[in-house]
Amino acid sequence: MSAESLIARNFACAEIPQQLRSKPFLAALPELTVAAEEYCDYCLSYTNGALSLDALKDKALTGVCSNFLTPAMQRRLRQPFKQQLLGKALGMKAQRKQRILDATAGLGTDAFLMAASGCEVTAIERSPLVFALLEDALLRAQLTGGSFAVIASRLTLQQDDFLCLDARQHQFDTVYLDPMFPTGRRKASAKKAMTLLQQLLPAEDCPEQLLSHGLECANKRVVVKRGRRSPPLAAREPSLQCRGSTNRFDVYLP
Numbered sequence: 001m002s003a004e005s006l007i008a009r010n011f012a013c014a015e016i017p018q019q020l021r022s023k024p025f026l027a028a029l030p031e032l033t034v035a036a037e038e039y040c041d042y043c044l045s046y047t048n049g050a051l052s053l054d055a056l057k058d059k060a061l062t063g064v065c066s067n068f069l070t071p072a073m074q075r076r077l078r079q080p081f082k083q084q085l086l087g088k089a090l091g092m093k094a095q096r097k098q099r100i101l102d103a104t105a106g107l108g109t110d111a112f113l114m115a116a117s118g119c120e121v122t123a124i125e126r127s128p129l130v131f132a133l134l135e136d137a138l139l140r141a142q143l144t145g146g147s148f149a150v151i152a153s154r155l156t157l158q159q160d161d162f163l164c165l166d167a168r169q170h171q172f173d174t175v176y177l178d179p180m181f182p183t184g185r186r187k188a189s190a191k192k193a194m195t196l197l198q199q200l201l202p203a204e205d206c207p208e209q210l211l212s213h214g215l216e217c218a219n220k221r222v223v224v225k226r227g228r229r230s231p232p233l234a235a236r237e238p239s240l241q242c243r244g245s246t247n248r249f250d251v252y253l254p
């Protein structure tokens, strides 16, 4: 049984936004009853207008959601993107806005930052659970209006396995990859979300395919996020690297 089948929900599907209501994944989750608490390890809630995930047996891992409206995101949005490590790795130029494929979207932080810089971003996520959290965050950004809605309009979400995308039909300037890392890479609030995702999602099992498929779909570059001391993805040396204090971005030029 996969970990994702041990999730309950503590809301009725009628309570959540129309766009999420029809998701077969959400409708199939068992409701959180006393009996379900015995065999479920995680619970998806709908509180204060947002979907969030709690580990039922670990009180430290609660309230994990995707959220583009946090003060931390607002601080990042105020910094010029070209000066941020990710902006440098993407080779951002003011004049030209890229078409980017975020092939491992996760909770969408990086995708939202790239869209905020003016790029058209397609974000693919294969986990239906993570995808539901991501879609919910995008809906809230759209409803907030103003600059959040403008950024959201540049972000297209797709629930799929990136490796199933047909490279002949889907070409982008840049493919961005941020595969699951071993534990211990991230700090502070991001750590809680990553710990929970690491418990729930399978570890990256085909890094070679991720990178080679990325190179097939990218016209200009593939950017891979790595931990500062992690080996290059699939042991393949990048063309260049942008190094930060906790992460680095490896850049491959096809």
Ligand SMILES: C[S@@+](CC[C@H](N)C(=O)[O-])C[C@H]1O[C@@H](n2cnc3c(N)ncnc32)[C@H](O)[C@@H]1O
Pocket (backbone or CB within 6 Å): 103, 104, 105, 106, 107, 108, 109, 110, 111, 124, 125, 126, 127, 130, 160, 161, 162, 163, 178, 179, 180, 181, 197, 201
């Ligand atoms: C480390 S997280 C990405 C975090 C993301 N960059 C962010 O800013 O929130 C990795 C995500 O990639 C997804 N993933 C891994 N392999 C994938 C694939 N082949 N296709 C689509 N999604 C994939 C996982 O389900 C997981 O949610």
